[in-house]
Amino acid sequence: MSRRRTPSPPLDAAKLEELALAYVARFSTTRARLEGYLARKLRERGWAEEGAAPVAAIAERFVELGYLDDAAYARARAGSLLRRGYGARRVGQALAVAGVAEQVRAEMVPEEDAARQAALVMARKRRFGPFGTEPPDRARREKQIAAMLRAGHPLDIVRELVDAPSAGAAEEWAAQSFGDR
Numbered sequence: 051m052s053r054r055r056t057p058s059p060p061l062d063a064a065k066l067e068e069l070a071l072a073y074v075a076r077f078s079t080t081r082a083r084l085e086g087y088l089a090r091k092l093r094e095r096g097w098a099e100e101g102a103a104p105v106a107a108i109a110e111r112f113v114e115l116g117y118l119d120d121a122a123y124a125r126a127r128a129g130s131l132l133r134r135g136y137g138a139r140r141v142g143q144a145l146a147v148a149g150v151a152e153q154v155r156a157e158m159v160p161e162e163d164a165a166r167q168a169a170l171v172m173a174r175k176r177r178f179g180p181f182g183t184e185p186p187d188r189a190r191r192e193k194q195i196a197a198m199l200r201a202g203h204p205l206d207i208v209r210e211l212v213d214a215p216s217a218g219a220a221e222e223w224a225a226q227s228f229g230d231r
Contacts, residue, residue, distance in 0.1 A: 060096035063104060070108050074117045078126065081109050081118050082149020121157075124150045128158040135172030138165055140202025169203045169211050170224040179212040180220050186212070 061069070066088060073079065073087050088105045097103050112118045124145050131141045138160050145155045160168065174181050178194040186194060191212060198208040214220035 058095050060098035061092060061103075062098045066091070066103065066105075067108055070112065071117075074112060078123055079118065080120045080123050080149045081113060084112065084118060085109050086149075120150050121154050123148070124154050124158050128160070132160055132164055132168040133171065135168055135175055135201065137168060137198075137202030137204065137207075139204075143202070165203070166207060166224040166226075169198065169207045170220065172198060172201055172203070173211045173220065180214045180217045 069091055070084060070088055073084060077083075079087075085105050088103075088108065092103050092105070109118065127145060127148065128141045131144060136144075141158065141160070142155050145158060146152075150158075173179055176194070176197065177183070178198065179186070179191075194212050195205075195208050198212070199205065210223055211220055214223060
């Protein structure tokens with residue numbers, strides 16, 4: 051005998067705001083993601099009151115109160131992805147998916163020095179180029195280059211790292227400031 055689950059009652063303004071507050075308290079998020087979450091909850095449970103649901107009004111109020119800050123989210127997320135070894139293109143894609151405005155995303159593009167360091171992190175972690183146990187053959191080199199390109203690194207940086215003669219030379223190259231080229 052299967053039990054039937056009784057549907058949850060439709061949301062009212064107070065319950066919707068309570069859901070929004072719980073979501074923002076639990077997750078670092080953007081305005082667009084909060085609005086998407088609330089819209090999904092309304093689709094699932096319906097709206098108990100007359101008129102339009104106050105999703106945008108709740109999000110706007112949370113921005114005014116400082117609960118949501120897309121620029122702070124973008125800085126934190128971009129820094130996290132760079133420290134994990136992802137490139138500028140991949141950082142921009144992640145921020146776009148999160149609903150960060152294009153103007154804010156443009157401000158988060160890493161400098162050349164940070165891009166080199168992120169590529170170095172990935173090369174070390176994945177044992178690419180001089181960080182591998184043995185020099186890569188042509189097929190392995192191409193796979194390493196492709197992996198780094200998929201991670202969002204520019205081709206010139208990828209080639210420098212994969213073709214570096216030694217790990218020390220790669221680290222020295224990554225430590226150089228962009229003006230030293």
